[in-house]
């Protein structure tokens with residue numbers, strides 16, 4: 001995962017409340033075999049409406065989304081975070097998030113920023129024509145108009161984001177311990193690491209298609 | 210170091226701790242990983258995007274099963290037949306490409322070894338006692354029959370295991386399920402696990418790992434133990450274990466991926482040490498007397514909705530818990546059943562013999578014994594789907610296919626088939642199926658489908674009588 005220390009740029013000045021994961025990515029997109037490319041299906045029903053914020057050229061490719069209360073409620077699909085990441089969103093600012101969505105957001109390098117409703121209202125106004133900056137170092141959201149809102153994040157998750165450590169990355173950092181364990185297994189339970197030959201059966205090994 | 214008596218679960222857990230964190234969660238090493246086409250594409254995709262490789266490709270084995278149609282895969286000339294549903298075809302193709310790209314062993318749909326992951330793992334000796342084994346599928350608990358700590362995981366965890374060969378886990382509680390006594394005439398392992406579900410309830414095992422013990426379990430074949438372990442998840446437990454014993458070793462010896470020679474002897478010595486110590490304690494204990502278990506089946510839409518075949522559709526008011534009462538009413542509406550109806554008076558239109566619960570050779574033998582010399586009743590569609598190509602081949606060598614086909618059953622290619630409505634084998638809305646699978650959930654076998662979970666012999670009895678029937682009557686008639 002790419003480290004995120006700050007996210008800066010245009011923001012979709014949306015502010016809509018109770019956006020469930022079905023709005024973020026409709027169910028018919030779940031049959032996909034990849035997590036990339038879901039950006040095309042993101043907010044499909046919203047984008048079907050004329051004048052929507054996502055098709056406004058002023059905000060094209062914005063890395064920040066400003067939304068209302070209870071963002072990401074509904075089904076637990078990780079596809080919602082995959083879709084946002086795929087459309088280039090790296091931070092979502094809202095007064096509250098569903099637990100499952102914020103967990104999925106972290107796993108996919110998206111910062112869920114919780115700010116009070118007044119701050120979110122103010123940012124929706126400013127973001128119409130000004131950039132917004134979310135900074136994980138100072139834990140602030142700032143604008144060129146000297147707005148400065150502080151937010152909080154679970155320290156462990158903040159560290160994961162700033163060092164680009166997803167759960168897999170974190171475990172990979174324990175490579176020495178894992179390798180040591182594997183060494184002990186090779187000694188005491190050698191049949192685990194070296195499976196018997198199976199020339200007699202039809203298994204396609206490395207490199208064969 | 211003098212240690213207190215330990216259970217089988219604790220011993221396997223302890224042997225796999227890479228690192229213990231302050232909050233008690235442990236980084237657990239995963240010895241074996243099974244992969245199929247549905248829950249793996251995004252995991253491989255994640256590795257690709259992050260530029261990661263599979264840490265130990267040789268500990269992973271991939272095989273397609275869920276989406277695969279159970280119709281012939283090649284034509285008479287040996288040419289591959291296309292798969293009609295483009296999305297299924299795409300997922301199957303992705304598995305083939307991903308395993309090739311990441312160097313993971315892959316069994317193709319056209320190979321004799323192909324089958325349902327939970328049938329393939331044990332029969333190839335990929336599954337071994339005392340291992341930790343995972344798969345992106347909840348019925349991974351099946352492998353616990355061989356004494357493997359086996360459980361289902363989600364797509365993010367599949368990726369985690371591929372990349373690190375570990376998982377961060379917290380230890381579960383343990384529940385001993387002890388079945389003593391002797392099984393009655395016509396009573397199979399499936400009836401035992403249905404009786405257990407009726408007793409423990411669909412959420413009774415939440416947070417626990419089951420260990421099946423007692424003389425009935427000890428007397429069961431590995432196939433029978435797999436039927437028990439398979440449905441542990443239906444009781445809310447993520448895994449179910451049976452301690453490895455002589456039956457286990459005899460089953461595994463000589464399997465292609467099992468250890469051989471000196472490694473085999475060393476392995477057996479370790480496996481013997483895994484059984485729960487006398488004096489080890491469990492967080493909960495449930496005891497059943499096998500003598501009380503009759504051939505059983507489900508009447509509702511939860512695996513805990515179990516009655517003996519001699520029973521009747523229950524009255525919702527007979528349940529003390531108001532939530533259960535309401536659920537029972539909803540189930541009966543969905544199932545199209547009236548309280549008080551004798552289960553044996555309920556007609557079926559479909560019979561499915563297959564799934565990772567009951568598609569192994571013994572299951573097919575039990576069903577064939579009932580089907581032999583009889584005919585599938587008019588208006589019933591009955592299919593037999595062997596769990597793997599090897600099971601199919603074995604059954605054909607024993608002539609079971611001819612028994613089924615001449616009785617009017619369909620004899621199909623291996624796969625998950627009618628267990629879940631993800632491939633072309635489905636039960637139409639409003640129609641009723643006697644099924645040897647493990648889930649009778651709303652819509653599981655197709656939108657509006659009505660499922661009764663039964664043993665293979667009971668399924669065959671339903672096929673030849675056209676209704677839910679007591680297999681003992683048919684077996685008696687032939688004696």
Ligand code: SF4
Pocket residue numbers: 274275325326327346348564565566624625626628629646647
């Ligand atoms: S047979 Fe059914 S329960 Fe078993 S793996 Fe396939 S779909 Fe899952």
